[in-house]
Amino acid sequence: MKSGSSHPSAREYINGLAASGRYHFVSCEVPSALGVSAAAAKLALNRLAKQKLIASPARGFYVIVPPEYLSLGCLPAEQFIPALMKCRNLPYYAGLLSAAQYHGAAHQRPQEFQVFLAKNRRPIQCGVVHVAFLARKRLTEVPVQSFNTPRGTLLVSSPEATALDLVGYAHHAGGTNQVATVLSELAERIDPEKLATTARTAPVTWAQRLGYLLELLGFGAKTPVLKEYVREHAKQSTRLLPKASQKRSSRDEAWKLYVNAHVEAEL
Numbered sequence: 001m002k003s004g005s006s007h008p009s010a011r012e013y014i015n016g017l018a019a020s021g022r023y024h025f026v027s028c029e030v031p032s033a034l035g036v037s038a039a040a041a042k043l044a045l046n047r048l049a050k051q052k053l054i055a056s057p058a059r060g061f062y063v064i065v066p067p068e069y070l071s072l073g074c075l076p077a078e079q080f081i082p083a084l085m086k087c088r089n090l091p092y093y094a095g096l097l098s099a100a101q102y103h104g105a106a107h108q109r110p111q112e113f114q115v116f117l118a119k120n121r122r123p124i125q126c127g128v129v130h131v132a133f134l135a136r137k138r139l140t141e142v143p144v145q146s147f148n149t150p151r152g153t154l155l156v157s158s159p160e161a162t163a164l165d166l167v168g169y170a171h172h173a174g175g176t177n178q179v180a181t182v183l184s185e186l187a188e189r190i191d192p193e194k195l196a197t198t199a200r201t202a203p204v205t206w207a208q209r210l211g212y213l214l215e216l217l218g219f220g221a222k223t224p225v226l227k228e229y230v231r232e233h234a235k236q237s238t239r240l241l242p243k244a245s246q247k248r249s250s251r252d253e254a255w256k257l258y259v260n261a262h263v264e265a266e267l
Contacts, residue, residue, distance in 0.1 A: 009033030014054060014064050023075060023151050024083040026058045028252065057126035058084055065127075072148050073127020077113035079151040081131065085115075086123035092117050093144045095134070096173050097182065099162040102154075105185035116142070116165070117159070134169060141201045143194070159189040160198040165267045167213065168206040176241060178263035180213055187219040196225040203232065205238040212240065212255045217265060227254060 013033055017025060030041040045062065048054045054062050055074040061084055063075045074080075079096065085092040094102070098108035100143060112123075120137045124131035136142065143158040157165060163186055165181045173179050191198040199207040207230050211223045237256040239246050240263070249260035 010034060010041075010048055011053070014048065017125045018066065023063050023064045023066070024080055024087075025064075026087060027062065029066045055126050057124050057129070057131070058088075063088055063126075066150060072129055074129040075126075075151065076122075076149075077115075077129050077131045078149050078154050080259045081113070081115060082152050082154055084148075090117055091140050093139070093142060093157050095136075095157045095162060095165050096107050096169060097166075097200070099157045100182050100186055101167070102137050102145075103159050103162060103186055105162075105182050105189075131221060132172070134164070134172060143198055143201075158194065158198065159186055160191065160195040161201070162186060162189060163195070163210055163214075164198060164206050167210045168202055176213075176263050178260060180263050183210075183213055183219075184217050184265045187217065187222060190214075190219075190222050192222050192225045196229045197223065199226060199229055203242045204235075205242075208234055208238050208255045208257050210241055211254055212257050212259070213263065216263060221258065230255060 017023070028047065030045060031038050034041055034044065036044070043056065049056065052070055052073065053065060056062050058072060063080045065074060069075055072168055081092070082092070093116050094114065095116045096114040097106070098114045100106055112132045114132050114134065116134050116136040116139060118135065120135045121133040123133060127181045142161045144155045146153045147156050162196055163183060164171050166182060166243060170176050170179045173182070207226055211226045211230060214220070214223050234256045237251065237258055239258045239260050241261045248256040248258045249258040251258055
């Protein structure tokens with residue numbers, strides 16, 4: 001505590017937050033908390049950042065970096081994304097390879113933490129932590145599950161929604177072979193009824209591709225309800241690889257799909 005002052009020092013302020021279990025704050029809170037001007041508060045925050053005690057993954061938003069994460073130069077993404085999204089009032093969910101990890105289907109740790117929003121947003125780099133944002137139509141309709149982290153609760157797409165997103169955003173998940181690899185580990189957690197219901201939140205072409213891949217991987221028991229959905233809603237055939245030629249491709253009648261690529265999971 002400063003001599004003759006009821007206000008804490010900047011370091012005492014962040015230590016107090018951490019002691020209460022809070023590892024984030026916004027810059028506008030600091031001047032009144034320290035009893036200083038905005039300019040003085042900014043200088044104090046800069047000093048703490050140089051000491052690697054705090055980091056700023058987004059403008060005006062700070063995280064406290066405990067000793068175990070000094071090598072990252074930031075909190076892990078899953079520990080600050082919920083607070084940042086709440087601060088920005090943005091609906092979100094962790095998806096793709098990041099979600100697959102939470103469902104026990106992490107073939108390898110993704111290089112970036114993948115988050116879906118209603119609109120595109122610039123990526124985050126905080127220390128060595130990278131966060132990629134992707135836009136998802138009908139975001140708030142996508143089923144999610146809550147997972148606890150050391151700093152709060154993270155929203156993650158359900159196994160069924162994760163599977164659909166992996167197919168729909170295959171180029172963000174390492175390509176179709178990598179998607180097949182993750183699906184081979186994720187499929188056991190997929191509920192066939194929920195899969196068909198969740199398919200309504202996405203383009204029907206995603207359901208066509210996903211159904212084919214699940215059958216190819218030996219999980220045909222997961223697809224009958226989804227196949228019925230495709231039969232009712234798919235008005236035309238699509239390609240397994242959207243940007244590849246369909247010349248010399250075979251056609252899967254059940255899924256109304258031109259199979260224009262050889263897919264092989266790394267089992």
